[in-house]
Amino acid sequence: MEQQYIDLYKSHHESIKKHSAPAMNGLRDASFAQFEKLGFPTVALENYKYTDLKESLSIDYGLNINRIPIPVNPYDVFKCDVPGIHSYLYFVVNDGFYPVTDPRNTQLPDGVIIGSVKEVAATHPELLKDYFGKLSSTKEDGLIAFNGAFAQDGFFMYVPENVVLDKPVQLVNIMRADVDFMAVSHNVIILEKGAKAQLLVCDHTVDEVRFLSNRVTEVFVAEHAIYEHYKLENTHNKTTNLSTLLIDQDSSSNVLANVITLHNGVTRNMIEIDVDGEHCETSLCGMVIGDKNQQVDNFTSIIHNKPNCNSRELFKYVLDDTSKGAFTGKLYVAKDAQKTAAFQTNRNILLKKTAKMRTKPQLEIYADDVKCSHGATIGSLDETALFYMRQRGISADEARLLLMFAFTNDVIENIRIPALQDRIKLLVEKRLRGELSKCEGCVICQ
Amino acid sequence: MLEIKNLHANINGKEILKGLSLSVNAGEVHAIMGPNGAGKSTLSSVLTGNPAFTVTEGDVTFNGKNLLELLPEDRSREGIFLSFQYPVEIPGVSMVNFMRTAVNEHRKYKNLEPMSASDFLKLQREKKELVEMDSKLANRSVNEGFSGGEKKRNEIFQMAMLDPKLSILDETDSGLDIDALRIVANGVNKLKRPDNASIVITHYQRLLDYIVPDFVHVLYDGRIVKSGGKELALELEERGYDWIKKEVEGE
DSSP states (O other), X not given: OHHHHHHHHHHXXXXXXXXXXXXXXXXXXXXXXXXXXXXXXXXXXXXGTTOOOHHHHTSOOBOOTTOOOOSOOHHHHOOOOOTTOOOEEEEEETTEEOOXXXXXXXXXXXXXXXXXXXXXXXXXXXXXXXXXXXXXXXXXXXXHHHHHHHOOOOEEXXXXXXXXXXXXXXXXXXXXXXXXXXXXXXXXXXEOTTOEEEEEEEEEEOSSSOEEEEEEEEEEEOTTOXXXXXEEEEOOTTEEEEEEEXXXXXXXXXXXXXXXXXXXXXXXXXXXXXXXXXXXEEEEEEXXXXXXXXXXXXXXXXXXXSSSOEEEEEEEEEEOTXXXXXXXXXEEEOTTOTTOEEEEEEEEEXXXXXXXXXXXXXXXXXXXXXXXXXXXXEEOOOHHHHXXXXXXXXXXXXXXXHHHHHHXXXXXTTOOOHHHHHHHHHHHHHHHTTSOOOOTTOOTTO | OEEEEEXXXXXXXEEEEEEEEEEEOTTOEEEEEOOTTSSHHXXXXXXXXXXXXXXXXXXXXXXXXXXXXXXXXHHHHHTEEXXXXXXXXXXXXXXXXXXXXXXXXXXXXXXXOOOOHHHHHHHHHHHHHHTTOOGGGGGXXXXXXXXXHHHHHHHHHHHHHHOOSEEEEESTTTTOOHHHHHHHHHHHHHHOOTTOXXXXXXXXXXXXXXXXXXXXXXXXXXXXXXXXXXXXXXXXXXXXXXXXXXXXXXX
């Protein structure tokens, strides 16, 4: 499986580099060497035990190495109808940043840079030099190594010191191709001291072919900065999304990451938050609504390296049919990270006996003055509550829906953008009702 | 209104109701008393269609309809309400949302349009006063973190909202102090009309000082073994159930 990509790299690395941001080429050969060594991860590896990528990787995907423009105008077809949400809107088509930006985006606060990695490499090379690959290059992971070898562009955001982005930034990943297609991109997000930003990433597919995406996102959150990262996955069931989110927190910073999988084929989210300063707040949340053959694996780590920090982790899964879920919650508290307060919860509901859930809390605590807890449950809907509701005249279906909705509600409450919270509530309700959960008027995610 | 004939029911193969018969007419209040394990709560579960119980024999008609053929939700929509002995906590489902869904499902069954938000709030305010319920409770999750008294008041509040034809109060007095008992009983009495009826299941006579029954039945070993007026309750309070057990076993 690896061989065709190894051959491809060997024969095409010149054009990969030529059509890429120079800053991305610095680590490319080293990444490739690592990929050659590691190959694609298999279930034999502890970290990939619950996500078998064999089938997804057996497809002969096309890559757009020569960066040929994809004929689609997202502004024509995408109408994100989140009432009341005013955002700075950007598109990535497959793995290319869509160059024409919304006129509203010109009103960005002073000093904020949002664009493609390629663009920024030309205009602000110093910014990329200090950050690109800083978090990802230290990881021993075949998918991250693959990304390092093949990614040619990505989304870039820079928020300077004490600047607050007044509106959320919305990044829409659109998958569009006539043949089975692989998108590889590498995003970099930098928040300077005291900066504040909210990013909403939406994944959508337009075509019915097989897609695989491999996206790495590195986020640097400086002292006193506040960063919120929302990811909404609503793609078709022939899509494999392999995403890596690496966040580094400096002291007194506040990070919220909330990853919601409504619909997809195979999802693997690797999320690692490194808390590298004191007095940080970290919230990591997620929700999965899976049915049919969906496979969703949230592989998460929160690393407490410094004392006096708080973290909360909350993941909820509702799994139907023969869907499979997996959750790993690694919580690492270093020897010096005294007074850490870290709480982890993973709760799961299986609607059918054929659905499967694997959950693995993994606490490694080396400090002796900490407050840490974890809890994981797998169960079905509460029969006594169902009967209670039916006794009040609520139909069995409606009662089930209310219970499932209630179950996911505390994850939705961890969305700090009210308009987005309302919209996601609606999408989740539609999803639970089995209706198509696309945004109204959105023709992208049909 | 309600006609139960020779009702037999079991749970996990164990027979609890063994030929129970009872008839309730509009305007009446029936008290059902009996020792522990007699089948009092099973009766309320079977009448409301709790799937944990299986009916093996007998008939139940409610306003001419075969009750046993109806789904639990349809029994509710036909006008049967159960005030649960142990109201269930439903974290994450707000009282308002729960009640609005219930009221509108009842309306849909009667081919009525859903109630407007303002009408619903008005109705809710009115009914809350009936049981002196704290208005803050409406914004909380159903029964979650409610005290014992609040839970029972909440049951009567829901009863008032749904305006049932037949209400079954299952040990509504259990866990209530005397003030809460008075409030709950007051609420029930205010809801009493010539066209509705109640079955009050209780262990103690205490509640019947407040909700005065027209008939008192003694349930023992899955059957009604004795019926009388409200004075029977006083006699039971004084003499206990042993004399009834002896009477039955001496038959």
